[in-house]
Amino acid sequence: MRAPRPLLGMTAIIAGLALTATGCDPGGDDRAGDTASQVPAAPAGPDRRPAIASAMSTRAARNPQVKVDLVGLNRFGPRHLVVQLRVTNSGADTLNVGEQLKDEGSDEDGSVPDGIALIDTAARRLLEPYRRTDGKGCLCTPEKEDFGAYVDPGESQTWFAVLPAPSGHPKTATVYTPLARPFVNVPISDAPPTAPPSDALPSPDATPVRTIAHPIDARAEALDGTTEIHDDGDQVKVSLSSDVLFRLNQTALTPRAEALLRRTAAQIDASPGRTVRIEGHADSSGTDSINDPLSARRADTVRAKLSTLVTRTGVTFDAKGYGSHRPLWSNDTEEGRRRNRRVTVVFQRPPQAGPTVPASSPGRSGPVTAKSDDGKTTFSARVTGVHALGGGYGALTYEITNTGTAEGAVPGLDSDEEWMQLKYWAAANVALVDRSAGMRYPAARYVLGTGSRSALCLCTGTAGIRIGMASLFPREKKEFWAIVKLPPGATTDVSLTSFPRITGVPVT
Incomplete structure (x- = not known):
């Protein structure tokens, strides 16, 4: 494992065995705290708070790009965090942003941001917003009857979610959102949270809630096909x-x-x-x-x-x-x-080894090229980062560009061999490779239940409202990401679908 470094420029997408408990976070009682019943809403109007970190979403067939700003990551009492995201519609059409922030593992209706989550690498859990025990949804921005989930061109709206704090009282957290790549290793503020315009922040210490914590399964495979290892933290x-x-x-x-x-x-x-x-x-x-x-x-x-x-x-x-x-x-x-x-x-699970020193040299990143399945266009791929998150996990980010003159789909990007276990298709056919140990580490997933279709990839989605994510127009560039188990060492090889392997990529 590596000691994680703060990285203020990343965002994400992450299927139901949920560990649920009334009134408790991963380490204790949600009702034990001294926060007030709520933080009053800020006055109506634009949210002009400075961004802590920002990212652009990846264009899909139904959804153009939007800008996602992380404007709040605060402790809310001793056991909880508040995440606040401001989404700006820079396109020409009104967008239903609320549906893009929904929990992909849930079949519930509505447009609430219950898909905002934290990646707890120490416990190997994906932590979702608290759910009210009275069945009235999550501790997050409520669904409004006045089309509050829609954002007009040029306008912004802020969504919030109240979640359990990750294990071990860390100083940083990795924020997952279905809209873009994850915000990685963001410092957690000890300052009291400020509510967004028009929405109060409800305290889980004053509301009966249950915790939703999905196990994360980090997979490893021997290159010679002799061994496959699944590790969910337990x-x-x-x-x-x-x-x-x-x-x-x-x-x-x-x-x-x-x-x-x-x-x-x-x-x-x-x-x-x-x-x-x-x-x-x-x-x-x-x-x-x-x-x-x-x-x-x-x-x-x-x-x-x-x-x-x-x-x-x-x-x-x-x-x-x-x-x-x-x-x-x-x-x-x-x-x-x-x-x-x-x-x-x-x-x-055995105890894990201590952190190792990340790479200090720039290393390699590509580009490498591949043709579409129909041979009508070509693509280039480049790794933009492999970042240590702690707990033996890393965040892989990469860009793919259509360098040809015809629209085409990236060959094999969502052809993961474990498709029977995934609820939805995703850009899962990527991995880190440790040549010396003869092992590869594919994109991790989080577990919703047992049996087939019971997991979601912790990577860029390509199905549902994100259908068309793997298709690129001529000269178009898209960013993709995946959460992966890190091999030992300061560098790693990266396998991106049908592209030639990129060797010697530094882990930072």
Whole structure:
């Protein structure tokens, strides 16, 4: 991990297992505080506060660009924060900005800014605005009957959200908004918040509320396809390829299995957990009468081997086979079937290493080029930053330009292999690459629930009101972003969809 540095120029987009609790933030009781019931609204009129940080949204088919200013990030009592965003419509048409700030993981109607969130890297959670327990929505700018979600050309409007403070009382926070890239490592003000024009700020200490905190799943994959790792901050799931562990339809371990299981055992030894769960899985080839017992016997074989390799005492190993009933990938392709043939080892997340020194040299950023799928135009890509957020996470930002003479879609940008898990398409086909360790780190996601379509990518969205985000006019340039797990080291390689890999990009 790296010590995060303040960066005042970034903004974002981030599907429902939500950790909910009446009256508590990630670390305590929401009702325990000394804030007043509300901060009175500022007088009606333009919000002329200076911007703490600014970003432009990325144009989509239905939505032209708007300017997003972060005008407030303040503590609101000891356990809460207030985020305030001013959005300016610089286009020629009236825009429904409210719908663009909605929580993408929610199916509720309305145009309230419940999609404003904080990325809690220490707890590996996406923190959303408090929800009122009476069902009257979030502690955020209320929906107005006078078309308050719409912004006329040349006009601005400010939206607010009251959220739990990130874990560990940090001095900075990363603000996520569906409109643009995240505002990264912004200093939190200890000064009392000032309310926006016409809207009072309600205190969660005077209102019964519940906390919404979605686990963030940071994924890592071996370049040789032998291992996939999912880490949500609580548990680590290490999926080992059955094609490497076993021969076809066999349950005896291969010689190659030893090295994989030794690496897994070392992680279990570093974990404080007392229970290790081992799951056998198969693809959809064959029948349940074959797949179910085969996956169970393979899980038991791995259990027996790990029990001899783990040196820590007091660890319990539980093994179970699930056959083809829990696919992670589509079984319609050979690659998907290969990845579904796996044994997954689940255990409590080990403590993480301390921070390392970020790169001090400029390093490389591109550009690199690629052609559209139809060959009618070309694109260039350039990395604009890999910024450490703390907790082993980073924010990747990059620009793609259509350098040709025809409109076209960036090839493969939203063709993420885990599309079955994502609620909506997104620019998820990007990753950091650690060549020395043989690992790649794709865009992270936040988890809404279990089963298929139960997560959202922590990256630029390309579906719904953001459809057309991956399509560029001739000479048009767009900015994209993704939250990723950081490899060790001061530099990293960056893989952007079908573009050639960019090597030696500094982490700052």
